[in-house]
Amino acid sequence: MIKIDHLIKEFDGGVRAVDDISLHVQAGEVFGFLGPNGAGKTTTIKILTTLLHPTSGTVRIAGHDVSQDPLAVRMSFGYVGQQSGVDPAFTVSENMLLQGRLYHLPKKKIEERMEALLSLFDMSERSGQWVGSLSGGLKRRLDIATALIHEPKLLFLDEPTIGLDPKSRADLWAYLRRLNQEGMTLFLTTHHLDEVDQLANRVGILDSGRIRVIGTPDELKDSLGEDTIHLTFDRAVDTAMLEVFRKKEWFKEVIQEGLSLRLYLENGQTYLPKVMQWLEALGLTAKSVLLARPTFDDVYLKYTGKNWLLAGESSEDEWGGKNNKWAKKWKKSDDSDTGGDEEWKKWGDQAQGSWSEEKDTPEKLESNPAEVASEAASESNQSDASGTGQEEPWKKWGDQAQGDWSAEKKSVEKSKVTPSEEVPESTQPDETKKTVESNDAENVPDEPWKKWQGQGDANWSSEDKSSEDKPKGESDASSQWPSDESSDKNWKE
Amino acid sequence: MSDLILHFISDTRYLFFKYLKLTWRMPMWTFFGLIQPLLWLLIFGQLFRGFAELPQFPTGDYTQFLAPGVIVMTVLFGASWSGVSLLRDLRHGVMEKLLVSPILRSSIVLSRLLHNAFTVLVQVFLLVIVSALIGAGMPSGQGFFWIWVVVLLLAVGFSAISNALAMFLKEEEPLVVMGNMLTLPLLFFSSALVPADFMPAWMQLISRFNPVTYGVEAVRACYEGVFLQPFWMSLGILVVFAGVSFIAAIMTFQRAE
Numbered sequence: 001m002i003k004i005d006h007l008i009k010e011f012d013g014g015v016r017a018v019d020d021i022s023l024h025v026q027a028g029e030v031f032g033f034l035g036p037n038g039a040g041k042t043t044t045i046k047i048l049t050t051l052l053h054p055t056s057g058t059v060r061i062a063g064h065d066v067s068q069d070p071l072a073v074r075m076s077f078g079y080v081g082q083q084s085g086v087d088p089a090f091t092v093s094e095n096m097l098l099q100g101r102l103y104h105l106p107k108k109k110i111e112e113r114m115e116a117l118l119s120l121f122d123m124s125e126r127s128g129q130w131v132g133s134l135s136g137g138l139k140r141r142l143d144i145a146t147a148l149i150h151e152p153k154l155l156f157l158d159e160p161t162i163g164l165d166p167k168s169r170a171d172l173w174a175y176l177r178r179l180n181q182e183g184m185t186l187f188l189t190t191h192h193l194d195e196v197d198q199l200a201n202r203v204g205i206l207d208s209g210r211i212r213v214i215g216t217p218d219e220l221k222d223s224l225g226e227d228t229i230h231l232t233f234d235r236a237v238d239t240a241m242l243e244v245f246r247k248k249e250w251f252k253e254v255i256q257e258g259l260s261l262r263l264y265l266e267n268g269q270t271y272l273p274k275v276m277q278w279l280e281a282l283g284l285t286a287k288s289v290l291l292a293r294p295t296f297d298d299v300y301l302k303y304t305g306k307n308w309l310l311a312g313e314s315s316e317d318e319w320g321g322k323n324n325k326w327a328k329k330w331k332k333s334d335d336s337d338t339g340g341d342e343e344w345k346k347w348g349d350q351a352q353g354s355w356s357e358e359k360d361t362p363e364k365l366e367s368n369p370a371e372v373a374s375e376a377a378s379e380s381n382q383s384d385a386s387g388t389g390q391e392e393p394w395k396k397w398g399d400q401a402q403g404d405w406s407a408e409k410k411s412v413e414k415s416k417v418t419p420s421e422e423v424p425e426s427t428q429p430d431e432t433k434k435t436v437e438s439n440d441a442e443n444v445p446d447e448p449w450k451k452w453q454g455q456g457d458a459n460w461s462s463e464d465k466s467s468e469d470k471p472k473g474e475s476d477a478s479s480q481w482p483s484d485e486s487s488d489k490n491w492k493e
Numbered sequence: 494m495s496d497l498i499l500h501f502i503s504d505t506r507y508l509f510f511k512y513l514k515l516t517w518r519m520p521m522w523t524f525f526g527l528i529q530p531l532l533w534l535l536i537f538g539q540l541f542r543g544f545a546e547l548p549q550f551p552t553g554d555y556t557q558f559l560a561p562g563v564i565v566m567t568v569l570f571g572a573s574w575s576g577v578s579l580l581r582d583l584r585h586g587v588m589e590k591l592l593v594s595p596i597l598r599s600s601i602v603l604s605r606l607l608h609n610a611f612t613v614l615v616q617v618f619l620l621v622i623v624s625a626l627i628g629a630g631m632p633s634g635q636g637f638f639w640i641w642v643v644v645l646l647l648a649v650g651f652s653a654i655s656n657a658l659a660m661f662l663k664e665e666e667p668l669v670v671m672g673n674m675l676t677l678p679l680l681f682f683s684s685a686l687v688p689a690d691f692m693p694a695w696m697q698l699i700s701r702f703n704p705v706t707y708g709v710e711a712v713r714a715c716y717e718g719v720f721l722q723p724f725w726m727s728l729g730i731l732v733v734f735a736g737v738s739f740i741a742a743i744m745t746f747q748r749a750e
Contacts, residue, residue, distance in 0.1 A: 049593045074595040083586025089515055101507050102594040104500060146590075 137168025227268025562685030576659030
């Protein structure tokens with residue numbers, strides 16, 4: 001369906017947004033392109049959809065070359081871009097009719113397709129409604145429906161769940177899965193780790209214009225082992241000690257990240273006590289210990305050597321050169337997700353702060369709910385940036401925690417089985433939840449884990465309060481609803 | 494190939510009607526666009542009424558002199574908004590959806606320009622009637638027809654520039670600033686407000702390179718009903734102007750990244 005060979009895209013000024021990508025996507029696949037802002041995802045998708053010309057390399061879509069036969073290529077795919085793509089000044093059915101006309105379909109055919117698509121997306125009763133009055137989630141659904149009017153076999157989606165609340169995201173995933181079951185090939189980009197986990201058969205991790213790894217989500221995660229133990233120390237582990245860790249036969253992979261170590265292994269539950277004893281034997285005292293399932297965060301860390309949230313820092317602007325203006329503008333208004341590097345940097349800094357100085361974490365957690373509230377309030381006043389764009393990292397985890405129950409269940413259960421082995425820490429989606437879950441355990445005196453905590457003890461005492469204040473899934477979600485409404489307002493103009 | 498031409502025509506027509514529908518849903522804007530030219534006609538006309546008493550002034554009445562200038566001004570103001578509506582489409586992602594559909598870029602551009610020209614034609618029609626009521630005189634039927642032709646060419650030319658600028662700047666604020674910055678000097682460096690003979694030599698020189706000058710001259714000829722060589726020359730220059738701007742606009746669309 002898609003054949004990309006040695007694709008290179010250079011913008012004016014020599015910025016290489018896409019650097020020698022080769023990739024084949026088969027019919028019926030769901031391929032997820034994962035990477036931070038500026039990794040080259042959007043540039044790639046724009047080349048595939050004939051919006052940009054490649055600098056070199058060949059791209060064939062459904063057998064047609066994008067440079068030589070763009071019109072034939074355009075007939076073969078549907079495209080859902082980052083912005084809504086449906087005209088708010090027209091009704092639902094008018095938008096569908098218009099789109100059908102653009103593809104030169106006869107009127108009768110358009111009406112047939114319109115009926116089928118609207119019912120597929122559960123929007124039949126809305127055909128006379130103004131698009132401007134639709135919610136963000138509905139608008140996105142309509143956007144996808146219009147993109148399918150000419151019965152393409154391939155659908156490109158550029159960050160399709162941008163700015164959607166968790167419920168709408170989950171709905172959208174269900175619709176996309178259904179499309180795929182009916183034989184549609186999907187090519188989507190995202191920077192949500194859970195999204196590819198949920199949808200994609202195959203994932204390509206893109207960073208600085210290069211594909212770092214391609215595989216199924218499970219392959220990528222299994223390559224790391226079944227479980228991961230996160231250890232945080234007062235001081236970074238030195239290289240000699242790191243070697244000791246690396247040589248230990250228990251671990252499939254050891255990744256160092258600031259003061260933390262991530263150990264990937266099979267059957268972590270059984271090994272955790274052994275690991276703790278082993279640490280003591282080595283004379284190391286971990287300030288916090290966490291057992292979890294590897295996430296895409298870990299996968300990303302392994303293949304790019306960069307933390308997911310820090311990753312945007314070194315990347316180039318997707319829009320390249322003079323078109324930076326776009327990024328700037330969007331940062332101000334609509335989809336802050338598409339914003340440039342600076343914002344990533346900001347979150348990165350904050351994330352870095354909380355990782356490198358573990359002590360701060362409880363306080364940070366504590367102050368977060370207030371920030372959620374004020375942020376939600378200010379968002380609803382100002383703009384509809386409800387994507388991860390302006391969210392603080394932890395908010396994303398909350399979000400993820402909500403949308404991703406199934407994936408997380410396992411680790412939550414695990415934490416229930418062995419609550420005594422858990423010391424919450426706040427660098428992971430799972431953890432935030434566990435902080436709440438294992439709260440009771442903390443009040444029980446003389447738990448063995450207390451001694452692992454070492455000097456961290458004093459800091460963690462503020463924990464109780466923080467876990468009370470920390471909103472669970474629901475309140476996180478509720479803080480995002482207003483932003484969704486405001487997005488309506490914005491679109492309505 | 495003939496398929497392509499048929500598609501070009503039907504796509505252009507279809508998009509033209511789409512844009513027209515959009516305007517039809519917000520008809521007030523078409524009328525609001527008339528307010529400023531009318532104010533100029535009324536206030537400026539009164540303010541400089543004594544102008545016409547100067548020796549060598551071509552017409553007996555200043556309002557009569559000013560009306561063609563204000564007509565061209567309406568075209569300028571109206572056309573400079575065309576780019577803003579393009580940015581609206583870009584912002585909503587509507588343009589991106591158009592660009593990935595099997596439609597020629599030239600179809601998209603042409604439908605936008607024609608739509609803008611159409612709105613301006615309606616405005617000019619109303620303006621000619623109103624200015625006739627306040628003493629600017631009424632052109633003959635033939636004159637009216639040629640006024641529309643001149644206005645069409647000017648509108649296509651200037652809205653093409655506005656669209657190209659919008660595609661290049663990609664933001665509304667600088668586009669509006671640019672629009673304002675360009676329209677007023679274009680007016681002042683033309684014979685819209687004062688006869689060319691009254692201008693200093695250097696201004697006269699600049700005005701010779703200003704399409705607005707030829708637009709104003711042509712409309713004036715239409716009012717007077719004098720269709721001689723200067724009129725046809727002005728018209729020829731406007732055809733070239735519209736054509737070059739149109740091609741430039743298509744090029745910015747084609748290399749838009």
